Amino acid sequence: MLQVTxxxxxxxxxxxxxxxxxxxxxxxxxxxxxxxxxxKSTFARALSGHPGYEVTDGQVxxxxxxxxxxxxxxxxxxxxxxxxxxxxEIPGVNNAYFLKAALNAKRKHDGLDELxxxxxxxxxKEKLKLLHVDDSLLQRSVNxxxxxGEKKRNEIFHMAVLEPTLxxxxxTDSGLDIDALKVxxxxxxxxxxPERAFIVVTHYQRLLNYIVPDYVHVLxxxxxxxxGGRELALELEEKGYAGQTAAGARQ
Amino acid sequence: xxxxxxxxEELANTEYKYGFVTDTEQDIIPVGLNEDVVRLIxxxxxxxxxxxxxxxxAFRAWLKMEEPHWQNVTYGPINxxxxxxxxxxxxxxxxxxxxxxxxxxxxxxxxxGIPIEEQKLLSNVAVDAVFDSVSVATTFRSKLAxxxxxxxxxSEAVKDHPDLxxxxxxxVVPHTDNYFAALNSAVFSDGSFVYIPKGVRCPxxxxxxxxxxxxxxxxxxxxxxxxxxxxxxxxxxxxxAPKRDENQLHAAVVELIAHKDATIKxxxxxxxxxxxxxxxxxxxxxxxxxxxxxxxxxKITWTQVETGSAVTWKYPSCILQGNDSIGEFYSVAVTNNxxxxxxxxxxxxxxKNTRSTIVxxxxxxxxxxxxxxxxxxxxxxASNARNYSQCDSLLIGDRCGxxxxxxxxxxxxxxxxxxxxxxxxxxxDQLFYCESRGITKxxxxxxxxSGFCKEVFRELPMEFAVEAQKLLGISLEGSVG
Numbered sequence: 001m002l003q004v005t006x007x008x009x010x011x012x013x014x015x016x017x018x019x020x021x022x023x024x025x026x027x028x029x030x031x032x033x034x035x036x037x038x039x040k041s042t043f044a045r046a047l048s049g050h051p052g053y054e055v056t057d058g059q060v061x062x063x064x065x066x067x068x069x070x071x072x073x074x075x076x077x078x079x080x081x082x083x084x085x086x087x088x089e090i091p092g093v094n095n096a097y098f099l100k101a102a103l104n105a106k107r108k109h110d111g112l113d114e115l116x117x118x119x120x121x122x123x124x125k126e127k128l129k130l131l132h133v134d135d136s137l138l139q140r141s142v143n144x145x146x147x148x149g150e151k152k153r154n155e156i157f158h159m160a161v162l163e164p165t166l167x168x169x170x171x172t173d174s175g176l177d178i179d180a181l182k183v184x185x186x187x188x189x190x191x192x193x194p195e196r197a198f199i200v201v202t203h204y205q206r207l208l209n210y211i212v213p214d215y216v217h218v219l220x221x222x223x224x225x226x227x228g229g230r231e232l233a234l235e236l237e238e239k240g241y242a243g244q245t246a247a248g249a250r251q
Numbered sequence: 252x253x254x255x256x257x258x259x260e261e262l263a264n265t266e267y268k269y270g271f272v273t274d275t276e277q278d279i280i281p282v283g284l285n286e287d288v289v290r291l292i293x294x295x296x297x298x299x300x301x302x303x304x305x306x307x308x309a310f311r312a313w314l315k316m317e318e319p320h321w322q323n324v325t326y327g328p329i330n331x332x333x334x335x336x337x338x339x340x341x342x343x344x345x346x347x348x349x350x351x352x353x354x355x356x357x358x359x360x361x362x363x364g365i366p367i368e369e370q371k372l373l374s375n376v377a378v379d380a381v382f383d384s385v386s387v388a389t390t391f392r393s394k395l396a397x398x399x400x401x402x403x404x405x406s407e408a409v410k411d412h413p414d415l416x417x418x419x420x421x422x423v424v425p426h427t428d429n430y431f432a433a434l435n436s437a438v439f440s441d442g443s444f445v446y447i448p449k450g451v452r453c454p455x456x457x458x459x460x461x462x463x464x465x466x467x468x469x470x471x472x473x474x475x476x477x478x479x480x481x482x483x484x485x486x487x488x489x490x491x492a493p494k495r496d497e498n499q500l501h502a503a504v505v506e507l508i509a510h511k512d513a514t515i516k517x518x519x520x521x522x523x524x525x526x527x528x529x530x531x532x533x534x535x536x537x538x539x540x541x542x543x544x545x546x547x548x549x550k551i552t553w554t555q556v557e558t559g560s561a562v563t564w565k566y567p568s569c570i571l572q573g574n575d576s577i578g579e580f581y582s583v584a585v586t587n588n589x590x591x592x593x594x595x596x597x598x599x600x601x602x603k604n605t606r607s608t609i610v611x612x613x614x615x616x617x618x619x620x621x622x623x624x625x626x627x628x629x630x631x632x633a634s635n636a637r638n639y640s641q642c643d644s645l646l647i648g649d650r651c652g653x654x655x656x657x658x659x660x661x662x663x664x665x666x667x668x669x670x671x672x673x674x675x676x677x678x679x680d681q682l683f684y685c686e687s688r689g690i691t692k693x694x695x696x697x698x699x700x701s702g703f704c705k706e707v708f709r710e711l712p713m714e715f716a717v718e719a720q721k722l723l724g725i726s727l728e729g730s731v732g
Contacts, residue, residue, distance in 0.1 A: 048687055051679055076689035084687075088680045092702025101698065102688035109689070141702070142684075158688065 001026050001197050002047075002067075002166060007058035009039075009046045015056070016042045018222035024166070027194040031208055031233060032201045034219035035241040040201045041085055043219065044170040047199075048082035049075050062166065076102075077109040081164030083155035085171040090142040095154070096124065098142050099161050106162060127160040131187045148175035156187040163191070169200045173207040185210030205237040283332050286310060289437050292336060296406055299413060309426035309436030316430045324591040324620070326535060326562045329500055336438045336471070395453075401446040402457055405473050408444035415446055419477055423506035423541045423570070431502040432539045435471045439504065442472035447482035447513075456712055458487040474505040478513035480546060485516040485712055501560075503538045511546025511573065516554070520715050522722055523559035529589070533561025540567035544576035544602075552579040553596065554710045556719040558726040561590060566624065568597035571605035571633075578607040581710040583719070585726050586619025586651070595624035595656075600633040600666070609640040612704050615651035616727055622654040627670075631662040642672045645703050647727065675703075697724050 002024040009017040016039045024030050032040050046053045047060065049072030060067040067075060076082075090098070104114040115123065128135060133153055143151050152172055159167055169188070173181055188198065188211050200211055208216070208230065216232040217224045220241065226232065289310050293303040318329075395402050401412060408416050426436035447453050478484055488505075501523070509515045523534040536559075542551035553567035569578025580596040598607035613621040621644065629636045644653035657670055677699050685695035700723060701708070708716050 050683060072683060072686040073689055073691050076687050082687045084684070088678070088684045090681050090684065090699060090702070091675065092705060093698050094702070098685075098688070098690075098698070101694065102685075102690055105689040105691075105694075162688070 001063055002199075003059075003061040004047075005059045005061075007043075007046065007060060008056045009042055010054045010056050011042060011052060016222055017046065019058070020219075020222075020224060022217065022224065024197045024199060026165075026197055027192075028215065029192065029198045029200060029211065029213045031213035031216045032199060032219055033203065033205075033216060033233065033236060033241075036203075038219040039222045040219050041170050044082065044168040044199065044201050047168055048072060048080065073105075076164075077106050079106075079165035081159050081162060081167045083152075083159060083167065083169045083172050085174060087143050087146075087151040087155055089144045089146075091144045093142050094138075095140055095142050096121070096138040099124070099158060102158070103161060124161060127157060130190060131157050131160060132183050133157055149177065149180040152176055152184060153180065153187075156184050160187055160191065165196055167191075167196070167198045169198065169202075171201055171203065173202055173204065181207065182210060205233045208233045284336060284438065288336055292438060292440070296409075298409060301417065302409060305421070305426075306437050306439075309433050310438075312426055313430065313433035313437055316433055318430050322564050322593040322622075324562050324564060324593045324622070326591075329535070331434075336440075398451050398454070399448040400451060400453055401444065403444055405439075405442040405444045405475065408475070412444070412446070415477065416444065416475065419475055419506065419508055420473075421506075423508060423543050424504050424539050429539060431537045432504055435473060435502050435504045435539070439471045439473035442474040442503070442505075443476070443486075444474070445476040445484060445486065447478045447484045449479045450481040451479075452482070453484040456485045456487050458489065470499070470501045470503065472503045474503070475508075476506070476515060476517070477508045478510060478515050478549075480510045481512045482510070483514045486518070487712060487715060488517070488519045489521070489715070489718070500535045501537065503540075505538070505540040505567075507540075507542030507551055509542065509544050509546065509549035509551050509576075512548050513546065514550045514552075515542060516552045516712070517542070517567070518712055518715050519553075519555040519557070520719050520722060521555065521557045521559050521563075522726075533590075534559065536560035536563045536565065538565040540565060541570065542568070542578070543570040544573050544578060544605075546576075547573040547602070548575045549573050550577040550579070552581070552710070554581040554707065554715075556583045556707070556711070556715070556722065557592065557594070558585040558722050560592075563590075563592040563594055566595050566597055566626075568599070569607065570599045570601065571607065571636075572601045573605075574602040575604045576602055577605070579710075580607075580609045580611070581707040582610070583612045583614065583704045583707045583723070584621060584623075585614045585723065586616070586621045587726055588617040588619065590617075591620045591622075593622040593624060595622075595626070597626040597628070598638060600627075600629045600636040600638070602633060604635045605633060606636075607638045609638070609642070610706050610710075611640075611642045612707055613642075613644045613653050614647065614700065614703070614723075614727070615644065615653050616647035617651060619651045620654070621652070622656065624656045624658070626658040626660070627668055628658075629661045629663050629666040629668070633663050634665045636663065636666040636668075638666070638668045640668075640670045641706075642670075643703065644672075644674045645700070646674065646676045693724075696727060700724075700727060 004020055004022040007017055007020040008015060020043060032043060034040050042053060046055060055068055062078065062080065070078065100120045103120065107114055124138065131153060137154065143154060146154060152175065155172065172184060176184060185207065200213060213230055216228055216230060218226040218236065286307065289306050290303065293306055421436065424432050426433045445457060476484065476486060507515050507517060523536060544551055551569050555567065557563055567580060571578050578598050584592050584594050586592050595611065596609055598609065600607065607627065609625055611623050611625065613623055615621040623642050625640055625642060627638045627640065640657065642655050642657065646653055653674060655672055659668055659670065661668060677696065681699065682692055682695050685698065686692060701720060708719060711719055
């Protein structure tokens with residue numbers, strides 16, 4: 001589904017990603033781990049089309065299409081979803097209204113009929129139950145006044161409603177307590193399917209106890225220095241990132 | 252500037268689509284302003300002696316006044332002598348039906364999207380179309396007349412209902428009030444006159460369209476709306492003007508009088524030529540609008556969406572004289588490119604148990620400068636007065652400005668006055684968040700701005716709310732950064 005070849009990304013004149021190669025197939029969950037500053041979030045943001053991230057080299061194919069050539073909203077409608085590390089607030093814009101606009105934009109793109117308010121609310125109420133999220137969330141403005149945990153849950157809620165094919169979870173676990181972590185993970189796991197793929201960016205192994213990955217990649221200084229199965233995450237938990245530098249990997 | 256900002260600023264700067272001129276014969280008097288011009292205007296309109304005297308008094312007072320410069324706006328000096336103060340299309344006879352209207356003028360109305368015939372049949376809105384300085388057509392007059400409602404041009408009211416005019420004109424905005432009111436009182440051309448008799452609910456929204464056409468012709472319209480005891484009326488003012496290089500002055504005066512238990516709602520959607528991308532040309536909109544809640548339990552509501560003009564200076568205000576009277580002000584003001592606005596409202600509480608509500612939304616984009624000036628005055632006998640003010644500014648891009656000057660003058664200790672203000676920005680990250688959910692940038696801007704203006708749009712009459720939202724979208728196209 002996703003083919004990343006030699007991706008180089010620059011942020012404000014600094015080259016952060018120095019040539020990433022990655023293949024993600026349908027049904028797979030890939031975890032991206034690494035020390036601070038390694039470029040994990042940069043990778044997710046570059047894939048989503050964030051304006052501050054300049055791709056200087058490389059190619060990304062999404063279902064055969066040139067992803068880098070698409071505007072961020074086009075990518076979203078094509079099924080790429082980003083759960084933000086720091087979700088932004090949009091005062092005055094109702095959460096339900098926002099989601100309905102997003103969902104209908106996607107449905108239109110897929111050649112489906114747009115949902116009216118009633119059908120939309122039916123769909124949404126089911127997802128709310130799934131995520132143990134209160135109804136009142138729908139009446140509030142997008143992320144306005146939400147606690148950190150609520151914001152993260154709102155991200156997963158958006159994901160559940162939009163049903164993307166490729167989800168990028170950017171440090172979804174940061175700032176969550178154990179209970180919230182479990183809820184978020186349940187939400188993600190409920191969406192796992194042979195047709196979907198996930199790229200989970202995280203610092204800590206703990207999330208991966210709940211969202212068990214198929215592959216784990218270690219990012220260091222802008223390069224993937226090691227890849228393995230889920231056991232790699234446990235190894236990192238024990239030994240830390242120290243032994244995983246780019247220099248070490250070249251040996 | 253980030254690439255996104257640059258890209259956004261380069262996006263369609265919609266060409267002002269109402270920029271065209273009607274080539275019709277016009278009866279324009281030569282430029283200049285002196286007592287003879289005032290007499291000429293009065294005689295061309297066939298006015299009675301008392302009105303000429305009224306004009307002259309104002310003119311003489313104006314000569315002694317100094318142009319104010321305390322507003323937070325800058326503009327080139329106005330050459331009062333370089334402007335013609337009267338322009339009427341060359342129609343001598345009185346028009347009974349629209350068929351008699353000059354076809355060029357009718358075509359103008361069509362281009363402006365206000366086909367009078369259609370409006371007559373479909374939207375049930377009576378239209379008094381003012382073409383430059385003279386009213387050309389008035390519809391629905393007979394229907395309204397059945398209810399005793401008078402809706403005609405100011406000039407006609409002077410002829411047909413002189414007592415009413417004499418009783419009320421200048422009672423809310425005397426010529427001594429300010430420089431531009433004095434000027435208006437001297438040279439006003441025309442406007443609307445509305446009188447709703449006791450206990451009558453006006454069954455349709457009353458509306459007027461304006462157009463400033465002739466080169467160098469300032470518009471000085473004068474509107475007077477009177478709601479007698481228990482009467483209700485909703486009035487819409489919508490304006491558009493053609494593209495011009497010289498700045499055009501619009502110094503109108505609007506007076507509203509609400510008697511006991513009466514309600515007046517005055518809504519404005521203003522889209523006058525704002526000047527081109529470089530700030531050249533554009534209308535100067537210096538207006539004095541004031542309403543008096545004369546009787547107990549009367550109510551006056553001002554709602555406005557202002558997206559045009561190069562420089563806007565206006566403070567629709569309410570004098571809450573009657574006990575239990577209510578004054579409201581809901582406004583969205585947009586400044587883009589090089590537009591400047593110094594606007595706001597004054598709520599003057601005099602009676603007992605009076606209430607006022609102010610919701611002002613300012614949107615600044617490009618290099619626009621938006622100033623909100625709100626005055627809440629509670630008189631010493633105004634016991635139990637209540638005021639709620641909310642002034643929100645939205646900044647789009649990093650070269651615009653929003654300034655707020657609230658004035659609260661409270662002389663009674665039982666008053667409850669609340670003031671809230673907020674400033675926010677449409678950030679790139681908010682737009683990106685919307686895009687990451689599949690929403691296009693244009694839709695995202697509209698969504699965010701509409702959310703911002705929600706409370707004001709809710710108060711607009713239905714027909715206006717739709718037009719206002721579209722107008723907002725157009726005036727902000729290509730502005731986000």
